[in-house]
Each structure stands twice: as structure tokens, then as C-alpha cells.
Amino acid sequence: MAEDLTIIxxxxxxxxxxxxxxxxxxxxxxxxxxxxxxxxISAALKEQFNWFWVGFYMVKNNELVLGPFQGPVxxxxxxxxxxxxxxxxxxxxxxxxxxxxxxxxxxxCSSLSRSEIVLPLFHNDEVVGVLDVDSxxxxxxxxxxxxxxxxxxxxxxx
Numbered sequence: 001m002a003e004d005l006t007i008i009x010x011x012x013x014x015x016x017x018x019x020x021x022x023x024x025x026x027x028x029x030x031x032x033x034x035x036x037x038x039x040x041i042s043a044a045l046k047e048q049f050n051w052f053w054v055g056f057y058m059v060k061n062n063e064l065v066l067g068p069f070q071g072p073v074x075x076x077x078x079x080x081x082x083x084x085x086x087x088x089x090x091x092x093x094x095x096x097x098x099x100x101x102x103x104x105x106x107x108x109c110s111s112l113s114r115s116e117i118v119l120p121l122f123h124n125d126e127v128v129g130v131l132d133v134d135s136x137x138x139x140x141x142x143x144x145x146x147x148x149x150x151x152x153x154x155x156x157x158x
Contacts, residue, residue: 007048017148020048025155037156039068045133045152046070052113052136056121057085058129064089067129075109083107085130088118092127094146098139110134117141119149123158 005027008019024044028037038056045054055069057078064078064085075083081090083106088095097116100106113134121129131153135141 005044005047013144014148016048017144017151020044021148021151021155024152028155032157034156034158035068041131041152041156042068042070051133051140053110053132053134056129056131058121059089059127064130069132071134072110072112075107078107084116084118085132088120088130089127092120092122094119094150096141096143096146098141100134112136114138115140117145117149119146119153121153121156121158128158 005023006019008016010016024041027040027044031037042055045051051071053069053071053074055071055074056067057064058067062080066074066076078086080086084095084097084100084103085107095118097103097106100108100113100116113136115135115138117133119131120127121131131149133141133145133149
């Protein structure tokens, strides 16, 4: 089955999210496979926003393991508390990093990544993974991104 997204090109980030969220919901509704849904969410976000890297890491054997993503190759495993992803997992909260070079212990999977937002994925009040988004621009992410990305990950069923 072919799926198409309606991508809107506007400077208004809020309008972009508001257009994309119902499309993502329609795309993953009825699909039980988590990997398929993570893959489609990554692709939809990458297509709409053209971010440098967008994808998921899942908790497996007490480390984050690379899951579905869009972008250049990435770090495969991340320890709890290490880098932005590991810190978001450990703190169980969204982290917005305006300049990754200023984040203590940042893991540089790519030197082209300049800013990052990482959101924890919860199941039964436990962090089971993270959504990681990187931009090649400094200070690219803000509370608007956090607000709408939380809405997107809350569509997931574990």
C-alpha cells in the first residue's frame, strides 16, 4: 500500500506540525509493528522538516540501541547518562541542546550536527527509548518542537 504525505512549505513551524500530526496518526493507526511505526515517523519528520538526522534509540540490555532513523549513519549503542540521548534517558525528560559543542560529554556521531532535541519514550512510566533529532544549525530546536514532538511520540503504542 502506498502512503503519501502532504508536505507544506511554510516558515510557520506550528502549522507544519499541525498538518503533519494527523497524517502520522493515520499512517500508524492499525499498524501493530513498532519498528514499522518508528520507521514511518522518522521518514515523515525527515520529509517535512529536512532535519540532518531523525530517529529512535531503544533501551535493550541497559543501553540505547539504534533503531529506525533517517540520515547519515549513526552511533549504534549509547550508555545510560552518556551524551544527549543517554542523559535524556537517565533524566527521563526532554533535552533541548542549542549547541552540542557546549554539552558536556556530547557524543559526536557526526561533526555536522550542531543542535539537538531528545525526547524520552515512556511505557508504564519507564523510559523504553528516545526520539533523537539533530540539526546542522545552532539553536534550531525550541519548546514548539518539544510540544509537538511529544504529541507525535504519544501516538505510539508499545
